[in-house]
Amino acid sequence: MATEAVVLPGLRWRPDRAAVLSPRRERALVRAAQRGDAAAVEALFRAHWPACHRAAALITHDPVAAEDIAQEAFLAALAALDRFDRSRPLGPWLKRIVANRAIDLVRARAARREVQAAALGERAAVEAVAFSDDVLTAVAALPDEQRTPIVLRHLLELTPSEIAEISGLPVGTVNSRLRRGLDALRAVLEQEPP
Secondary structure, three states: OOOOOEEEOOEEEOHHHOOOOOHHHHHHHHHHHHOOOHHHHHHHHHHHHHHHHHHHHHHHOOHHHHHHHHHHHHHHHHHOHHHOOOOOOHHHHHHHHHHHHHHHHHHHHHHHHHHHHHHHHHHHHHHHOOOOHHHHHHHHHOOHHHHHHHHHHHHOOOOHHHHHHHHOOOHHHHHHHHHHHHHHHHHHHHHOOO
16 A cells, blocks of 8 residues: 555545544534534544445455545545434444445446356357347247347347437346346257257
8 A cells, every 4th residue: 555545635544644533523523524624524534544445445356446436435425424413423324335335336347247248259149140030030039128129239239328228228227138138049049959
């Protein structure tokens, strides 16, 4: 870790300056930060940065992403500080924000990897037989929610984002319907003799 590991606007955290706060002192700093006291914000940042960064790093296994997530979470928490219940400790609330953002990043990366890997392998397989009678018959037999994205993606070559825009569905829903439709197609086509 570098000497100055993190920089937020106007704040710098260095490992040698981490602070430990008593619950009473933390509540006082939260009240001051809610009033806009920059020194209070800095003290809260120094006290909570190490745990937030560590939580993000443990979830993402990516120190660069962990730093970004912890910074974004801290900024989001500062923006929502007026809604924070001062009778509760700040640390768990911050860590929950960090964990949620880190989990979202991990899920998004996993979904992108699955869709990209599946698209690379399936594109060649589907394009090789895209217009054969067997494939068209199998596609026609799919339920509407699977058939439509399959046709738009593999026969009309639209991207999942374009399909989402056309259909009014979230991209994640489009991707899951594509996945299920391709799985169903594969099952049907593997049962038929060549």
